[in-house]
Amino acid sequence: MTSSPPVPALPVERAPGRPFDPPEGLAELRTRSPLTRMAYPDGHVGWLATSHTLTREVLADPRFSARAELRHAPIPGVAAADRPRPAPPGSFTAMDPPEHTRYRRLLTGQFTVRRVRRLTERIEEVTAEHLDAMDRHGPTVDLVEAYAHPIPAQVVCELLGVPYADRARFQQHAMDLFRLGSSTEEMMAAYAAVHGFVHELVLAKRAAPTDDVLSGLTATDLTDEELVNIGFTLLGAGLDTTANMVALSVFALLRHPEQLAALRADPSLTDHAIEELLRYLSIIPFTIRVALEDVELAGVLVKAGESVTVSIPAANRDPERFADPDTLDLSRPAGGHVAFGHGIHQCLGQQLARVELRVALPALLDRFPSLRLAVAPDEVAMRTDMLIYGVHRLPVDWDR
Template structure:
């Protein structure tokens, strides 16, 4: 007989008071019982919650676990047994191979480390422009709206080739689309409006290509509808996560002054600081997979059709993988987080996100040496809605003008 299986009945989102960066206590408790727990989904399906680092990497690299949306169950909502439809063409995050690779491969050469390094100068300019505006307006400021959201939004606009005059309205459209608190009907409306807007952009690039990723993709066998879907993936993957990393990462720096001081004293720590913030914060909290056949996992049999919740935030705090996992340490030696996932679905835009953070954090703390929270830390409102992304709703900061 093996050890009794730990059971989790609800997926927690709230963090412990005073611990906004740590995973919910219920998830940490599940990990203490082992890397695999039973999870009862709304509607009664008994599936799995995976909290261990090694098991999550195993699932993510195993083609017997599917990413297809039509196989998914929502971890917190009961849809009354209704099966979700497949995603529209181009939205490859929720597809398996070979469809997934058909869409991903044309993009891979456009997000290489070399190409993202070439983009660094432009990211520096965009970052400086927003810091200039913050400085000119004077303290206090909401770092989310003044810096963390608009910088990645402008970078994405440039990559997709959105005309400069259209960028403010595009950014507003993005924010409506990414609003995790929107009601179902409002979310559906925003989704449709965003796809329509991207459809107009694709048509414009077909007619008159410019120097951007979307124009390059029009020179392929991909249809306009497929390009719409791929552009939507780039928006969703490249905007919300990076925006929350910039804001939540700054919050973490301000709450760990010894690490902030180390970063200011040694700019050579920047790359390691970014990787450690990615591990420590894990803004991409959970992802889903479904077993296509019976699979042995962690000493248990996961039956075909079973849904799995993958808890990235506990994997990145796994004590069997990381020494002192709950400590933020920019000189940490044991790297290798799964903040960007693993396997064939590993985040395509991870190098772009790294560039934006490697530029953004030093520029922000360098421009404002006295940067600090404008309200007590416990008053910072965290995102606790049922979203896959962890972050802050706003981050009021101030500095000595």
């Protein structure tokens, strides 16, 4: 395998008419080998992992690093700088222990039972408010704008103590950070704008703390720079991911009416349904690790310094782990998927995201039993230009 020419790039193109399936070519690569040589846009030659077993192995192995300055991006437009630099203080997702451990422990301590319970109640209230607004507006609406985006946006604003009215200040800039076609200059400008916004917020929390995660962290020994970068990370992670899961899940359910009918008939399927949708849709395309030393993996030698890109969609569609993986089956015990990653970097906010999905999806389906697409399926604008997959708009209507 090491003598074969490397795959020229990470597959990103999706088959026409199959918006819920992973990019073409991933399944074929996985069938040939779970670990494939791959050329990176900057000239680096590393690896692509496509199996479920190998994905979990790489993400759990401390010999593979998440450090920003070591990684090579598998597609153009992911990194704003030509030469990767060490993660700034507080950017814990791009760090290894012990730095990562310290930040993670401080953040975990902020997700108290009381706070999560209060956020759950707020999710229910916010969801009801937006359903009422949709009902008053009447069909047709863009579900992304009217429902999928504002719910997690308000939740993450309340989690961090951001005034919801200020969300427009960072919303568009955050979108620029995730847009694959953004130039280096555009991404740097967007980064600076969001960074500046969060810095203002940190100074305000220092001066007058409120009951939120960012205020709680001001009582620790974290510096302003660390707080800004933690807030930046949480804001980016919580704003776009859940919104796209909500909208894309609704699109998938409307395109699989038998599964939607089963969920309506048996609400006890909800937890299975959420996990299956997370597995089936896999909106995060990849994550990256770098070998800190020579590691034998899948029968080949991964040399120190080589990047390994892990394909989340390929791992979650691996037939060795999930029977009939390309079928959406809401009754499937889908535990073990890697939609939230795996290992010490597994998504910190995964339980909050699950709560948002458990509340938002059933509430929408209950409120509008006749919910349907207002356009032809192939007219739905997919986010093929964004790092986080989903839909740009989802026009829906229903019977009054």
